[in-house]
Amino acid sequence: MSELHEVVLDKRAAAYMREHLTDINVLCSELLAVLDTEPGEIFTLCPVGTPIEKLYLFTSGGLLRENLDFSSLSEILCVRHIDAMERICRAKAIS
Numbered sequence: 001m002s003e004l005h006e007v008v009l010d011k012r013a014a015a016y017m018r019e020h021l022t023d024i025n026v027l028c029s030e031l032l033a034v035l036d037t038e039p040g041e042i043f044t045l046c047p048v049g050t051p052i053e054k055l056y057l058f059t060s061g062g063l064l065r066e067n068l069d070f071s072s073l074s075e076i077l078c079v080r081h082i083d084a085m086e087r088i089c090r091a092k093a094i095s
Helices: 011-021 026-037 052-056 073-094
Strands: 004-008 043-047
Touching: 011 026
Parallel strands: none
Antiparallel strands: 004 043
């Protein structure tokens, strides 16, 4: 795994978070309230040597080579789908 370090992000990160938390659900509204009222920093962990501008390409991802390996993705999605279906079936059986 790549060596990671912490980088504090600028107002672009807050704007991105604000955009993606607005008018979604109650949890997102609460998170947005914290973002807007509490002091603090937004940071990320990234591989040493990552160009700073790449950190602001929020929708592209791909900073960690390990995350580019999709070989087990279908297995993970299948397990999550089955788990969700089991929960739905149990909930319907109870009601």
